[in-house]
Amino acid sequence: MFSGMERFIKSTKERVHRMEFDINGFINTENPDRSICREERQYAALLYDILLKAKKEKSDSETKNIVTKLIGEEYDNIEHVFFEATLMRDYFIKDKSGFNEKLIDYCFKDNCKMIKDKIDSQNEPFNFGSSSKTLKKIRNDLSDLDDCFAKGFAKARYMMNAKPDIMVIFTFKVKVYAKSLECKYTSPESHYENGVSQTFIQNDIMKFLFDGKIIKYGDKDIISKGSVILDFKDKICEDNIDSRIKYFVDKAY
Numbered sequence: 001m002f003s004g005m006e007r008f009i010k011s012t013k014e015r016v017h018r019m020e021f022d023i024n025g026f027i028n029t030e031n032p033d034r035s036i037c038r039e040e041r042q043y044a045a046l047l048y049d050i051l052l053k054a055k056k057e058k059s060d061s062e063t064k065n066i067v068t069k070l071i072g073e074e075y076d077n078i079e080h081v082f083f084e085a086t087l088m089r090d091y092f093i094k095d096k097s098g099f100n101e102k103l104i105d106y107c108f109k110d111n112c113k114m115i116k117d118k119i120d121s122q123n124e125p126f127n128f129g130s131s132s133k134t135l136k137k138i139r140n141d142l143s144d145l146d147d148c149f150a151k152g153f154a155k156a157r158y159m160m161n162a163k164p165d166i167m168v169i170f171t172f173k174v175k176v177y178a179k180s181l182e183c184k185y186t187s188p189e190s191h192y193e194n195g196v197s198q199t200f201i202q203n204d205i206m207k208f209l210f211d212g213k214i215i216k217y218g219d220k221d222i223i224s225k226g227s228v229i230l231d232f233k234d235k236i237c238e239d240n241i242d243s244r245i246k247y248f249v250d251k252a253y
Contacts, residue, residue, distance in 0.1 A: 037185075044083070044165045044183040047230075051081040051168060071168055071179055072228055079176070079217070080169035087167070087209060088160050089129070096125035099214075103128060103159070106208050108152040114142065115152070128153070129160025151194075158192055158201045159208065164227060169217065176217040178210050179225040189229055202227030 027042070028035040037043075047070065054067050055078040068074060092099045104115050107128075118138050119125070126135050142149040164180030171177070180202050182189075190198040206224040209215045215222060 040183045040185040040187065041165070043185055044181075047181070047183065048081060048083045048166055051078060051166065054078045055081055070230065071170070071181065073170070073172070073177065073179060073225060075170040075172050075177075077171045078168065079171060080167075082167040084163050084165060085167040085180075086163045087215070088162070088205060089127070091209070091214065092127060092160070100125050100128070102212060102214060103156055103208070106204075106212065107156045107159070108149070111146070111148060111152065115149075118142065127160060128156035129158075154192070154194060154196075155201075155204065158196065159205050162198070162201050162205060164202055164205075169222065176220050176222045177225050178206065178222050180206060180227040182227060182229050184229055184231045199227050199229060 021036070025034065026036045050063070051067065054063055067078070100119065101116070104112050104119070108115050118141075126132050128135065139149075139153045142153075165183045166181040168179050168181065169176065170179075182198060182202060192198075192201070203226045206226055210222045210224040213221060
């Protein structure tokens with residue numbers, strides 16, 4: 001017969017034994033649906049590595065086929081790849097006044113003058129994505145006048161705070177293109193408080209920065225190809241490719 005203490009020790013050992021996991025299953029390269037990892041950034045990092053390799057080296061046909069399917073575009077060369085690129089915030093810092101003027105034109109359309117007059121009365125240009133008291137006061141004063149101001153401030157705030165998981169700059173037939181990729185694994189597409197989708201805001205960012213010619217590639221314009229949601233579970237394993245996650249892991253390591 002076991003004593004009470006012996007039974008406790010035995011049951012504890014059994015529970016601990018049942019909780020043992022194999023690190024090899026964290027990212028299951030043979031069966032991605034059984035991967036333990038649920039963090040999409042982990043898979044985005046693998047994709048980032050592959051895109052960097054495609055940029056640095058002449059892609060073999062298999063890699064080019066994979067990259068073409070992932071970005072959804074034909075390409076000649078991958079010129080730049082950025083991970084969680086904070087383009088809006090960083091280019092704002094380079095020229096705060098000039099950047100804000102263009103952002104106001106984009107987000108407020110016909111109501112630009114009233115916004116600019118309010119902002120010109122401030123000593124220092126501010127980040128539309130911030131929670132500064134000055135911005136809150138201006139936003140509240142104008143939003144009470146017309147709903148279009150509230151929508152404009154919301155759009156500007158979302159755009160300033162959003163960042164794509166991956167931004168790809170590529171060339172095709174002498175033209176330069178940009179596309180942002182939002183990676184998903186188990187979570188659905190995000191929506192903001194007023195129902196605006198993550199893709200909608202990312203597309204706004206692409207139009208603003210590239211179609212608005214705020215960012216160029218040397219002396220060339222960059223043509224926006226918008227933003228796409230890349231669902232690793234649904235799209236990575238399609239087209240009878242054994243496992244793109246396995247391919248990423250093999251190539252990345």
